[in-house]
Amino acid sequence: MFLPHMNHLTLEQTFFSQVLPKTVKLFDDMMYELTSQARGLSSQNLEIQTTLRNILQTMVQLLGALTGCVQHICATQESIILENIQSLPSSVLHIIKSTFVHCKNSESVYSGCLHLVSDLLQALFKEAYSLQKQLMELLDMVCMDPLVDDNDDILNMVIVIHSLLDICSVISSMDHAFHANTWKFIIKQSLKHQSIIKSQLKHKDIITSLCEDILFSFHSCLQLAEQMTQSDAQDNADYRLFQKTLKLCRFFANSLLHYAKEFLPFLSDSCCTLHQLYLQIHSKFPPSLYATRISKAHQEEIAGAFLVTLDPLISQLLTFQPFMQVVLDSKLDLPCELQFPQCLLLVVVMDKLPSQPKEVQTLWCTDSQVSETTTRISLLKAVFYSFEQCSGELSLPVHLQGLKSKGKAEVAVTLYQHVCVHLCTFITSFHPSLFAELDAALLNAVLSANMITSLLAMDAWCFLARYGTAELCAHHVTIVAHLIKSCPGECYQLINLSILLKRLFFFMAPPHQLEFIQKFSPKEAENLPLWQHISFQALPPELREQTVHEVTTVGTAECRKWLSRSRTLGELESLNTVLSALLAVCNSAGEALDTGKQTAIIEVVSQLWAFLNIKQVADQPYVQQTFSLLLPLLGFFIQTLDPKLILQAVTLQTSLLKLELPDYVRLAMLDFVSSLGKLFIPEAIQDRILPNLSCMFALLLADRSWLLEQHTLEAFTQFAEGTNHEEIVPQCLSSEETKNKVVSFLEKTGFVDETEAAKVERVKQEKGIFWEPFANVTVEEAKRSSLQPYAKRARQEFPWEEEYRSALHTIAGALEATESLLQKGPAPAWLSMEMEALQERMDKLKRYIHTLG
Numbered sequence: 001m002f003l004p005h006m007n008h009l010t011l012e013q014t015f016f017s018q019v020l021p022k023t024v025k026l027f028d029d030m031m032y033e034l035t036s037q038a039r040g041l042s043s044q045n046l047e048i049q050t051t052l053r054n055i056l057q058t059m060v061q062l063l064g065a066l067t068g069c070v071q072h073i074c075a076t077q078e079s080i081i082l083e084n085i086q087s088l089p090s091s092v093l094h095i096i097k098s099t100f101v102h103c104k105n106s107e108s109v110y111s112g113c114l115h116l117v118s119d120l121l122q123a124l125f126k127e128a129y130s131l132q133k134q135l136m137e138l139l140d141m142v143c144m145d146p147l148v149d150d151n152d153d154i155l156n157m158v159i160v161i162h163s164l165l166d167i168c169s170v171i172s173s174m175d176h177a178f179h180a181n182t183w184k185f186i187i188k189q190s191l192k193h194q195s196i197i198k199s200q201l202k203h204k205d206i207i208t209s210l211c212e213d214i215l216f217s218f219h220s221c222l223q224l225a226e227q228m229t230q231s232d233a234q235d236n237a238d239y240r241l242f243q244k245t246l247k248l249c250r251f252f253a254n255s256l257l258h259y260a261k262e263f264l265p266f267l268s269d270s271c272c273t274l275h276q277l278y279l280q281i282h283s284k285f286p287p288s289l290y291a292t293r294i295s296k297a298h299q300e301e302i303a304g305a306f307l308v309t310l311d312p313l314i315s316q317l318l319t320f321q322p323f324m325q326v327v328l329d330s331k332l333d334l335p336c337e338l339q340f341p342q343c344l345l346l347v348v349v350m351d352k353l354p355s356q357p358k359e360v361q362t363l364w365c366t367d368s369q370v371s372e373t374t375t376r377i378s379l380l381k382a383v384f385y386s387f388e389q390c391s392g393e394l395s396l397p398v399h400l401q402g403l404k405s406k407g408k409a410e411v412a413v414t415l416y417q418h419v420c421v422h423l424c425t426f427i428t429s430f431h432p433s434l435f436a437e438l439d440a441a442l443l444n445a446v447l448s449a450n451m452i453t454s455l456l457a458m459d460a461w462c463f464l465a466r467y468g469t470a471e472l473c474a475h476h477v478t479i480v481a482h483l484i485k486s487c488p489g490e491c492y493q494l495i496n497l498s499i500l501l502k503r504l505f506f507f508m509a510p511p512h513q514l515e516f517i518q519k520f521s522p523k524e525a526e527n528l529p530l531w532q533h534i535s536f537q538a539l540p541p542e543l544r545e546q547t548v549h550e551v552t553t554v555g556t557a558e559c560r561k562w563l564s565r566s567r568t569l570g571e572l573e574s575l576n577t578v579l580s581a582l583l584a585v586c587n588s589a590g591e592a593l594d595t596g597k598q599t600a601i602i603e604v605v606s607q608l609w610a611f612l613n614i615k616q617v618a619d620q621p622y623v624q625q626t627f628s629l630l631l632p633l634l635g636f637f638i639q640t641l642d643p644k645l646i647l648q649a650v651t652l653q654t655s656l657l658k659l660e661l662p663d664y665v666r667l668a669m670l671d672f673v674s675s676l677g678k679l680f681i682p683e684a685i686q687d688r689i690l691p692n693l694s695c696m697f698a699l700l701l702a703d704r705s706w707l708l709e710q711h712t713l714e715a716f717t718q719f720a721e722g723t724n725h726e727e728i729v730p731q732c733l734s735s736e737e738t739k740n741k742v743v744s745f746l747e748k749t750g751f752v753d754e755t756e757a758a759k760v761e762r763v764k765q766e767k768g769i770f771w772e773p774f775a776n777v778t779v780e781e782a783k784r785s786s787l788q789p790y791a792k793r794a795r796q797e798f799p800w801e802e803e804y805r806s807a808l809h810t811i812a813g814a815l816e817a818t819e820s821l822l823q824k825g826p827a828p829a830w831l832s833m834e835m836e837a838l839q840e841r842m843d844k845l846k847r848y849i850h851t852l853g
Helices: 008-040 046-075 087-104 106-116 118-140 151-171 176-192 203-230 236-266 268-283 296-305 307-317 321-327 336-355 358-365 379-389 391-395 415-428 432-446 451-467 470-486 492-505 510-519 525-531 541-564 569-588 595-609 614-619 621-636 643-656 663-678 683-701 706-722 726-732 736-746 756-770 779-783 801-824 830-852
Strands: 399-401 412-414
Touching: 008 046, 008 087, 008 106, 046 087, 046 118, 087 106, 087 118, 087 151, 106 118, 118 151, 118 176, 151 176, 151 203, 176 203, 176 236, 203 236, 203 268, 203 296, 236 296, 236 307, 268 307, 268 321, 268 336, 296 307, 307 336, 321 336, 321 358, 336 358, 336 379, 336 391, 336 415, 336 756, 358 379, 358 432, 379 415, 379 432, 379 451, 391 415, 391 756, 412 415, 415 451, 432 451, 432 492, 451 470, 451 492, 470 492, 470 510, 470 525, 510 541, 525 541, 525 569, 541 569, 541 595, 569 595, 569 621, 595 621, 595 643, 614 621, 614 643, 621 643, 621 663, 643 663, 643 683, 663 683, 663 706, 683 706, 683 726, 683 736, 706 726, 706 736
Parallel strands: none
Antiparallel strands: 399 412
16 A cells, blocks of 8 residues: 655644544444445355455455555654554544454354355454554554643543553454453553553553453353363363463463553552452352362462462552551452452451551551541451351361471461461551550450350460460450459350359469469459359469368358258359369369368258259259259269269259250250269169160150260260160160161261262351351340340249149049949958058148248
8 A cells, every 4th residue: 555755743634634534433333334244144045155255355454555555654763652653543543343243143144144255254353363462562653741641642541552452352352362462551551651641541441441351351260170071081271271361361461560560550440350259260160169170289279370460469468558448448248259268368468468568567457437428447356257258168167278388398277277267467567656546446346246256365365365465465354354343244255254253364474363363363252253254274283272272161061051041043053153163173173183172062062952843943043054064063073972972963853855955954864874984883773873864865865956965975975985884885776776876976977978069058158048147145135145034923833843743643533433433332441550650740841830930
């Protein structure tokens, strides 16, 4: 093609601006004609076939002419200013895009007759490809003076870049190499003219398109890896395609990394897209429950070539407040499949934050009211909240890459271990000015209704106690102790705090333990609520002996006070606290609990047991708690108990097991019957105890509560291994189902044969169905604890009332039977004398009752 030798501006004014708009219209008209006529194309309709081929041939020639125009501009020695040729890039890019769209949709446009024009379509694509390549060469030669603020020039370059962006979305699935080269050019030009066009570029569109291409190529990579994993034969062609696609993933990720680095201040509205990109990628990659199943080798290859590029991206975004806001948004509501990746992201942030300035750490680690509707929570709160949502990954559990250590092979770790280790590492680098935030976050998590979250916080707190100073540990123990004493009633928060106190107490230095004893003296009954939660093993021998003596003395004295008073249900709360403290002594005092103290405890426990009856244990929550505390105390002293008391205990429990009682009461019974395995039962009471024991185990083994079932299997095994009365073991296995259950437990085989894939699917379904935020228990709810006694009666019912009624019922039944016999025939001579003797006994009992009254 011949073009006159004139400067670019003259060429633009006299030729390009006049001819190119008409060329674009001509091309659009031909494209419309093509699309309209293509529906009638067939091998029989030669007229339409000829028309279409002529149009396509004309298009090929037109593209060739445009290529000549671009080459002419490139060949001149004159420096290229975009404003001087502004008609050329915009017209050429419009025609290129229209061509690629037509080629992409050719199968649907030409239906089953594509083969009739495929050669010309291929030629058309090649011409468009060459034209774009030539145009990008021209644009690369464009000069833009950063000191000259020419709005038209800036606007023209921005239009060019976004037009190429539109072309990228069209050719992404047509030619991967061409697609990548177009993106390379877009990034290059954006960075080349950054200082001039940075405020005009539509950064959100560029980031969004780049992220979409990353996800598309990543999913393609996973699909290929999955196909190779499922296929037995190794196909080299598939593997080469996999490597090529993986290389494309890496290219796009590096492009994003480069672009984000240079234009970070302009990416405020792209942070949500970048956040979602990270989550989406990790949701589809092992060990996510929603990941594609691929081989370990492919996992390592993808991680080493592609996922590593996401790490520096997070490092770049770490200082950017809009990204911080998106990640820590208090209203962030993620679907199940993105909750685990969110947790991983927060762990990555924790790992990177110590290297950041104090100002950045403060922003991440403190709550902030960003606007009236938007709140940012602290990183630690976000970690605990996100961790709480990963119930499926924790229960399976999924495994992650562990930390490397010198001289040791790297081992996979569970999600719990992964988060716990990184959390503790993060705590070591915590800035002193943020300690208040750390304390608040740990305490908030300890008080969580979610057990696993609370345990994670306790583990982190215990690490802090060991890592920090002895004074810090003592301070934390004192705070927790005051919180426990201020709890208004039984609640899960109190349970969590008591576990934390017990664990932290082991890390206290002996001088601080002495100070604690002086501050919360076990000599005072009001401090027993604390001492019931402390293991006396944590104390050195001298302090242990002292505190055991004081708790036992005060505890037994309080029991005697209750026995000597009116014994109302309302007073049972304090009695239960005393019994719990005595139980803590028995469980952890060791040799410090001498014979004298043991005798004192047995004495009051035996007296208290005498006041229990079936009706009260069945109906009153406070009595149920008393019952569940007395049982382990009896079990602890089982070798020295009076056989009659053992018989009473077994008889009462057998009756109670037939009723609906809370699980914790049944667990207490289980511990007691398990302790009987150590005891040789005297022959005098064997016939009354052994049948009841087999009945109790049979009932407990048949219970449908999974928690009780597991504990029963463990207790039964322990009992069966230790008992001298082997004859009752088979009697406990009342059904074939129970026998199979025990055998499976002993052989450590599951009840259900489940494949790994089926297990993952089940866990995913459970997570989707059962995940709901836990309701917070308020102070008022804690006050209305379920352990509160039922209203109305101030005084406790008379002990053994149920037994009295049963005995009188038996007497009445015997009298009715005697009366019936007298009606049938004459009485024997001795009957009158026996009845007189019974009457005397009745009169004696009446006098005794009046004396008590």
